[in-house]
Amino acid sequence: KQAQYRALRDVPTVSLDGVPIGLHMNAGLLVDMPHLAETGAESIGLFRTELQFMLAPRFPRPGVQEQLYRAILEAAGDRPVTFRTLDIGGDKLLPYMKGFEEENPALGWRALRIGLDRPALLRMQLRAFIRAGGGRELRIMVPMVSTVDEYKRTRALFDREVAWCASHGYAPPLSAKLGVMVEVPSLLFQLEEITAAADFLSVGSNDLMQYLYAVDRDNRRVANRFDPLSVGFLRALRSIAAASVRSGTPLTLCGEIGGRPLEAMALLAIGYRQLSMSATAIGPVKAMILTMNVAEATRAVESMLAEGRDDASLREPLEALAGRL
Numbered sequence: 001k002q003a004q005y006r007a008l009r010d011v012p013t014v015s016l017d018g019v020p021i022g023l024h025m026n027a028g029l030l031v032d033m034p035h036l037a038e039t040g041a042e043s044i045g046l047f048r049t050e051l052q053f054m055l056a057p058r059f060p061r062p063g064v065q066e067q068l069y070r071a072i073l074e075a076a077g078d079r080p081v082t083f084r085t086l087d088i089g090g091d092k093l094l095p096y097m098k099g100f101e102e103e104n105p106a107l108g109w110r111a112l113r114i115g116l117d118r119p120a121l122l123r124m125q126l127r128a129f130i131r132a133g134g135g136r137e138l139r140i141m142v143p144m145v146s147t148v149d150e151y152k153r154t155r156a157l158f159d160r161e162v163a164w165c166a167s168h169g170y171a172p173p174l175s176a177k178l179g180v181m182v183e184v185p186s187l188l189f190q191l192e193e194i195t196a197a198a199d200f201l202s203v204g205s206n207d208l209m210q211y212l213y214a215v216d217r218d219n220r221r222v223a224n225r226f227d228p229l230s231v232g233f234l235r236a237l238r239s240i241a242a243a244s245v246r247s248g249t250p251l252t253l254c255g256e257i258g259g260r261p262l263e264a265m266a267l268l269a270i271g272y273r274q275l276s277m278s279a280t281a282i283g284p285v286k287a288m289i290l291t292m293n294v295a296e297a298t299r300a301v302e303s304m305l306a307e308g309r310d311d312a313s314l315r316e317p318l319e320a321l322a323g324r325l
């Protein structure tokens with residue numbers, strides 16, 4: 001199997017009926033980077049910057065942050081990297097930041113919420129990205145956005161840092177894009193506004209599932225109680241894909257479901273064309289896509305999602321569909 005996946009590395013990712021699909025890789029450390037070329041992924045679709053913060057004995061200084069981002073961009077070569085701003089809190093605690101204990105951390109002071117309340121920290125990281133990304137295409141996305149206003153406030157901080165770097169003689173990025181992670185369900189009801197404001201969207205399906213179905217993603221008693229391949233979740237994901245098409249705002253999905261072949265098939269059927277996943281998932285997902293008929297899957301899944309269906313798992317009918325395609 002491994003050899004078979006390796007052989008697919010340079011094969012273009014196109015479905016049987018000719019639909020091109022972008023496969024991207026999730027990463028969080030410099031040691032992940034060799035997998036980019038090995039897998040043939042088009043880009044780093046999600047770089048989880050919190051890993052550096054979690055492994056360090058103290059809050060990494062700006063120069064240390066910049067050094068890592070520069071090394072990541074260099075290791076990526078011609079392929080783009082989408083850096084995610086610090087996503088701490090919830091399950092990801094920094095040992096050197098005390099007083100973070102919360103009754104309900106998943107709903108607490110985390111990710112962008114910390115960044116907007118402590119803008120010096122967020123600006124420090126944004127500046128590190130901009131300085132590292134001089135002369136290159138720079139892509140940044142923000143986690144745990146709940147309102148369009150939070151995005152706009154982040155955008156204002158980002159624009160200010162871009163201007164600061166330019167006025168201090170740093171080489172500007174060739175282009176600078178600021179995207180939004182769609183992982184808090186409130187954004188599903190602000191899709192027109194968020195697609196108009198943001199440069200791109202990336203669905204964090206792990207958290208979106210957790211918040212939409214009210215199941216702690218790390219609580220083994222309930223984490224698998226509901227299937228992401230359910231009518232409700234797939235309709236939610238489909239509404240995001242539809243908003244992306246209406247507005248022309250680029251869309252990726254970077255949660256774990258994108259790396260499972262059956263789930264990836266369902267995602268393609270409801271309109272997703274860019275998936276970012278762990279390195280080991282790229283071969284199996286690519287092998288699935290090469291034998292899949294997207295138009296046919298779309299027709300079949302649309303009828304599974306038609307009105308009148310209960311919110312039951314569609315896993316069995318999707319498995320049957322995968323066998324037929």
Ligand code: PEP
Nearest residue numbers: 183204205206207254255
């Ligand atoms: C997600 O929530 O789906 C995601 C990609 O980010 P993380 O798993 O790091 O929260």
Ligand code: MG
Nearest residue numbers: 183204206207
């Ligand atoms: Mg998340």
